[in-house]
Amino acid sequence: MTIVIDALQYLGYVLIFPGFLFCFLAGMLLCGIDRKLVAKMQKRVGPPILQPFYDFFKLCGKETIIPAAAERNTFMLSPLVGLAALVVIQLFIPVFGFTAFSGIGDIIVILYLLLVPALAMILGGAASGSPYAGVGLSREMVTIISCELPLVLVLLAVAKTVGGAIGTGLCFSLSQIAEYQEVNGSLITKISMLPAAAAMLLLIPGETGSHPFDAAEAETEICEGLLAEYSGAPLGVFKLSHAVKMLSLTSLFVALFLGGLGTGILALDAVLLFLLCALITAASISFVHAFTARLKIEQIFKYYWTVVSLLAAVSLALAWYGL
Amino acid sequence: MFKRLIAERTGKSPWLFHINAGSCNGCDIELVSVLTPRYDAERLGFKLAGSPRHADIVVVTGPVTKQSLPRVLRAISQVPEPRCIVTMGSCPQSGNVFRGSYSIAGPLSKYVPVDVDVAGCAPKPEAIIDGLTLAAKILKEKRGRMN
Ligand code: SF4
Numbered sequence: 478m479t480i481v482i483d484a485l486q487y488l489g490y491v492l493i494f495p496g497f498l499f500c501f502l503a504g505m506l507l508c509g510i511d512r513k514l515v516a517k518m519q520k521r522v523g524p525p526i527l528q529p530f531y532d533f534f535k536l537c538g539k540e541t542i543i544p545a546a547a548e549r550n551t552f553m554l555s556p557l558v559g560l561a562a563l564v565v566i567q568l569f570i571p572v573f574g575f576t577a578f579s580g581i582g583d584i585i586v587i588l589y590l591l592l593v594p595a596l597a598m599i600l601g602g603a604a605s606g607s608p609y610a611g612v613g614l615s616r617e618m619v620t621i622i623s624c625e626l627p628l629v630l631v632l633l634a635v636a637k638t639v640g641g642a643i644g645t646g647l648c649f650s651l652s653q654i655a656e657y658q659e660v661n662g663s664l665i666t667k668i669s670m671l672p673a674a675a676a677m678l679l680l681i682p683g684e685t686g687s688h689p690f691d692a693a694e695a696e697t698e699i700c701e702g703l704l705a706e707y708s709g710a711p712l713g714v715f716k717l718s719h720a721v722k723m724l725s726l727t728s729l730f731v732a733l734f735l736g737g738l739g740t741g742i743l744a745l746d747a748v749l750l751f752l753l754c755a756l757i758t759a760a761s762i763s764f765v766h767a768f769t770a771r772l773k774i775e776q777i778f779k780y781y782w783t784v785v786s787l788l789a790a791v792s793l794a795l796a797w798y799g800l
Numbered sequence: 801m802f803k804r805l806i807a808e809r810t811g812k813s814p815w816l817f818h819i820n821a822g823s824c825n826g827c828d829i830e831l832v833s834v835l836t837p838r839y840d841a842e843r844l845g846f847k848l849a850g851s852p853r854h855a856d857i858v859v860v861t862g863p864v865t866k867q868s869l870p871r872v873l874r875a876i877s878q879v880p881e882p883r884c885i886v887t888m889g890s891c892p893q894s895g896n897v898f899r900g901s902y903s904i905a906g907p908l909s910k911y912v913p914v915d916v917d918v919a920g921c922a923p924k925p926e927a928i929i930d931g932l933t934l935a936a937k938i939l940k941e942k943r944g945r946m947n
Contacts, residue, residue, distance in 0.1 A: 523842060535812070542880050
């Protein structure tokens with residue numbers, strides 16, 4: 478009997494909260510808030526906040542064209558693989574005190590899973606057989622490599638700080654990090670963590686491929702790159718993945734640096750998490766989007782491997798000496 | 801119910817794909833002005849798409865030269881159903897000042913069914929937005945008729 482109840486509980490986690498349904502609603506809302514804010518900053522009225530939902534349902538109702546040169550199964554399945562990976566990430570990220578799944582190494586799992594959506598896009602783009610996707614593919618790979626080094630440094634800095642405090646060396650468990658922050662206050666209040674938090678904020682637009690760092694999907698020059706051949710529902714799933722990725726990264730930021738603010742009531746915590754995510758989206762994605770022009774791919778690479786990596790490395794060094 | 805949901809949303813999220821079929825560039829600039837802060841067509845859900853596969857509404861400007869005709873037809877055929885075709889400016893409707901030229905293959909309506917014509921040389925942004933919202937309505941009806 479308990480097995481059945483456990484199974485149902487896990488099914489609830491996966492499908493409803495913090496799994497698929499929550500990801501869908503919260504991610505799309507974040508995306509809508511982002512678009513509205515960018516419009517406001519540019520003195521426009523902007524689309525309704527629910528616009529991403531409209532777009533998604535419209536795309537579901539469109540004809541899906543599979544190009545003659547495409548590898549059919551890979552082309553159709555890769556959007557789903559990317560979305561599934563993002564939903565799994567969300568299951569590992571704690572909502573303050575609550576975690577659906579936790580383990581000793583969930584930071585490392587998340588690090589790997591964060592690669593999957595980008596790889597799924599690369600795979601789908603490559604399978605579409607379009608030369609535009611070919612250009613987008615190489616740029617997407619460079620973007621992944623650019624973001625990887627600073628992200629690992631940020632995560633190491635956090636792991637070292639918490640691990641040093643609880644005496645396990647490096648702590649790669651998000652639930653332990655959440656517990657630590659519950660007792661000792663948010664990590665962002667530590668001086669040594671400030672550069673890492675700044676680096677993470679700068680990383681979020683790069684990881685999600687939002688505006689100044691969207692060389693891989695440049696619609697004006699390479700016809701949206703990897704997505705050039707996608708239409709209908711698969712395109713909708715890719716757009717959804719983009720929205721959910723915003724949610725995953727911002728809630729990862731909350732889990733790493735803003736833990737310990739929870740109230741203990743799950744529903745309230747979820748709302749609080751969403752509000753914090755919206756705030757971080759506004760600061761790191763919308764604000765940057767509104768006043769920058771698209772960077773070239775080598776500029777993206779240089780920026781992440783120098784400025785952002787340096788910030789993260791400073792934090793790691795401070796954490797290493799126990800500051 | 802799901803079908804109605806989709807049909808309703810289709811009218812609210814029309815993405816545009818712009819084809820220049822030998823236009824003098826006047827209409828192209830006017831189309832971009834529709835997306836500027838002053839007119840902001842994005843408040844109605846309009847968005848410029850980079851690839852014809854993402855588009856719902858195809859906006860054709862220019863008198864459709866012989867050189868561009870096969871490319872225009874090919875790009876239009878790549879747009880997934882339901883789709884709307886809007887001609888912008890007097891050029892694709894009648895040839896305008898280029899009428900009778902040896903290099904013109906237009907008007908566009910000889911080759912594809914056109915849903916909305918926005919006349920003018922170049923049309924005012926208000927007229928363009930009006931034409932595009934009409935196209936969005938037609939789009940919604942077309943989606944409703946699909947199974
Ligand atoms: S209608 Fe007028 S402005 Fe537009 S392309 Fe033709 S000549 Fe140029």
